[in-house]
Amino acid sequence: MAELITVARPYAEAVYSLATETRTLDQWSDALAWLAAMVNNPDMVEVVTNPKHTAKEVEALMLEVLGERANESVKNFLAALIENHRLMLLPHIASQxxxxxxxxxxxxxxxxxxxxxxxxxQKAELTSTLSKQYGKTVRLDVRDNADLIGGVRVLVGDDVIDSSVRGKLQAMAASLKN
Incomplete structure (x- = not known):
């Protein structure tokens, strides 16, 4: 997976640079989300990877689904990905x-x-605390996980804040083994 991200990053950087210059960040974000969703669809993967379909057919199909989201820059980007056999990188490009x-x-x-x-x-309080800690606006993605027994575990980038009961029990078990 690290290799895919490494290959996807230059494409994402190029698109981001273009989107910044043309002040079309939101439009690119929307188009990339749609393109990524398309190549994540098993039916589309079957079409894209089937040698019976030409690159032009695949491109036409994807542009048809994109509709108005496909401005000239998006069309050129999609054509370049298809030409370089990098279409399946779209989810990683969109993420980057x-x-x-x-x-x-x-x-x-x-x-x-x-x-x-x-x-x-509680969400507002957690958002406020994390915003102060990181000096940035924080967007929460909250999921329930009964395996934690109690408490919360927060992941922000590479930082892990584990104040769950399960995490504390694991830390206790590790210290007892030493």
Whole structure:
């Protein structure tokens, strides 16, 4: 997977640079999300990887699905990906693009796992605390995970804040083994 991200990053950087210059970040974000969703669809993968379909047929199909989202730059980008056999990188390109966009907008994403559902007040408090800690606007992605037993585990980039009961039990078990 690291190799795919490595190959996808220059494409994402090029698209991000173009989108920044032309002030079309949101349009590119939308188009890339659609393109990534298309190549994640098993039916589309079957069409894209089937040698019976020409590159022009694949391109025409994808542009038809994109509709108005496909401006001239998007069309050229899609053609380049197809020509270089990099179409299946689209989900990674879209993901990298969103990371560049969030960084420029001073936004950080936090994945939060909780043993029990959080109230809106708890989410607001957690968002505020994390925003102060990271000095950025925080977007929460909250998911329930009963395996945590209690508490929360927060992932922000490479940082892990584990205040779950399961995490504390694992830390205790590790210290007892030493």
């Amino acid at each position: 693009f969103e990371l560049f966009k969030a960084e420029a907008e001073n936004i950080v994403d936090a994945q939060v796992e909780t043993a029990f559902p959080l109230t809106e007040e």
